[in-house]
Each structure stands twice: as C-alpha cells, then as structure tokens.
Amino acid sequence: MPDHGYSSRPVRRVATIAAAAILLLSFGASAASAGPDLERLPPAGAAGIVHARGLAGTGQAAASPNMTWHGGPIITSTVVKAIFWGSSWGSPGDKISGIDAFYGGVGNTGYMRTNTEYTGSNGQVGSAVSYAGHVTDLSAAPRKAPRTSAVLAEVKKLITNPVANGYYPVYIDQPRGHAGYCAWHSWDSINGVPVQFGFFFKLDGDSGCDPQNPSGTDSQGLEALANVTGHELSEFVTDPRGNAWYDGSGAENADKCAWTFGGNVSFGGHSWKVQGNWSNAAYDARSGYDGGGCIQTR
Numbered sequence: 001m002p003d004h005g006y007s008s009r010p011v012r013r014v015a016t017i018a019a020a021a022i023l024l025l026s027f028g029a030s031a032a033s034a035g036p037d038l039e040r041l042p043p044a045g046a047a048g049i050v051h052a053r054g055l056a057g058t059g060q061a062a063a064s065p066n067m068t069w070h071g072g073p074i075i076t077s078t079v080v081k082a083i084f085w086g087s088s089w090g091s092p093g094d095k096i097s098g099i100d101a102f103y104g105g106v107g108n109t110g111y112m113r114t115n116t117e118y119t120g121s122n123g124q125v126g127s128a129v130s131y132a133g134h135v136t137d138l139s140a141a142p143r144k145a146p147r148t149s150a151v152l153a154e155v156k157k158l159i160t161n162p163v164a165n166g167y168y169p170v171y172i173d174q175p176r177g178h179a180g181y182c183a184w185h186s187w188d189s190i191n192g193v194p195v196q197f198g199f200f201f202k203l204d205g206d207s208g209c210d211p212q213n214p215s216g217t218d219s220q221g222l223e224a225l226a227n228v229t230g231h232e233l234s235e236f237v238t239d240p241r242g243n244a245w246y247d248g249s250g251a252e253n254a255d256k257c258a259w260t261f262g263g264n265v266s267f268g269g270h271s272w273k274v275q276g277n278w279s280n281a282a283y284d285a286r287s288g289y290d291g292g293g294c295i296q297t298r
Helices: 017-025 029-033 095-106 148-158 220-238 280-284
Strands: 047-051 078-085 129-137 166-175 181-190 193-202 265-267 270-272
Touching: 047 220, 078 095, 078 148, 078 220, 095 129, 095 220, 095 265, 095 270, 129 148, 148 166, 148 181, 148 193, 166 220, 181 220, 193 220, 220 270
Parallel strands: 078 129, 078 166, 166 193
Antiparallel strands: 047 181, 181 193, 265 270
8 A cells, every 4th residue: 555644634444534623623722723743643554543542533433334345355364473663672571472362362262253244355254363473673663653654664674475364563662642543554565465564552551542451460551452453453354455344434343343342352361351343233133232233252
C-alpha cells in the first residue's frame, strides 16, 4: 500500500471526514487554533485503528450494522512472527514473554473462532495460528508516531523470507504521546510477496489504551498490549488486504466492538481481558454478550 504521509483525517477504514473532525475537536481548542496536529491522526495506509478510549472511531456506529464482503481474500491459516523494536526491549519485563504466550496459545481457541464465519475469494477464515517466535531490534525506535512506510521498512529489515499468510506485528518501546490511537494494521509486499503487518505503541501507564483488568496478574502494559493485539490479529485474518470484510462506514470486525468486553478468555497460560469481535450471525440473532453482535468466544 502506498504511503502518502499523514492523512488529514483517519483513513476510510475507520471513520468519515466528520469523525475526523470530532477526533481533532476532542483534543481542545488550543490544538485547533494552531491547525491540525497531524501526529494525533493515524498515518495514511493504516487500517483497523484502535482509537484510544473515548475518541472518534470506537464502538459500533455504522449506517449499516452488518459487514459485507468486498471481493478480496481472507486468511485461512496464520503465521505470526513478532518484532520488538527499541533499545529498552533489552529489559522487557513480562511483555515479550507475554506476547509470545498470546500468539503461541491463541490458535484454534474460542477467541480465534469468533472470526471464522467469514469467507473470501480463497476460502474461509481459519482459526489456526502458527507462531514463529519473535525477533528483537535494539536500535532506536521512532520517538513520534511513524508512517506505515517506516514500519514496513523495519519489517523488511528483519523478515528476509516473508510468507503470503504471514503477519508481522511491530511493537515499539515508545509511548503514543499525542497520538489518538493505540495500534493499527496494514499491508504491502516484500520482494513480490504480499505481507501484512501491525504497529503497537508502548502502552505502560496509558489509561486511554488500558482494558482495565483489575483481576489480572500480568503487568498493566502487557494487559493493554494483549487487548490491542487481539484486535489487530482479528482484523488481519478477516480483512488482510483492505478489500475483504468491513461495514458501510469502513469498520472491520474488531473496530465494531472496540472497548467492549464479555469477560476474560484464557489461553497461553494467561487470563486475558480482550475485546470481542463483530458477528453478522450474532447481530441477526440479536445475541452476543452485548445483545447486538459482539462475541468473544464461539
């Protein structure tokens, strides 16, 4: 996907021009008087943006509630290799081991099966996840919100043999600062091979990106990363190239259930407070934990 820098509004996948205006206004009159602060907005080419709590783009708002297929492929089985970028990952606490446990345990769980009702040009979404472990790059990560091209360049640097069903999430050791979002996913190609990748800020002490799991035994930073990790993974399998499943407003299945929870899910030796995902079938049946389409297990 070409990167044209920072968009003057969130990309089509998440919000309209009106939603972008609400996002900017939510940061106060002082920012507005100085003109748009582009760092606050997601970069062009990003999809499935996890907006911080209370900002535009969260929730289920859509003119037509159910998602429709737009002709593209989905992911029938997933290969994940995580990238941890930044000098402080040499002392990661529980976050690297925790994310390893998340990806290593999530395959074929009830949580991953929340995505499997959807089909594409190449078959049905699968719940299998093969985790190839992680790589660490201790060079300095961007101190400000990066463009999609910068994250793709990091993937190219560390992944020399990508696979077409691969997902390469990049976790940096820098906080989101003024950015109004916690994570996103995108896609491009490396040496002619389609690649999909994600981006995640450091979320330690970040109330805007915290799932608020008071009973959790993991660090708050890991809990926050786990929730947005589930969000982006679910959107990767159902809409890997931006032309598969989303609703009339551009929202993908996890966008439509952002910051709503049906309890915890257990896998990988942890109990995670991870948001649910949209199910057309559940909406039609007026079921789900919210009575309106969001499911957490299947």
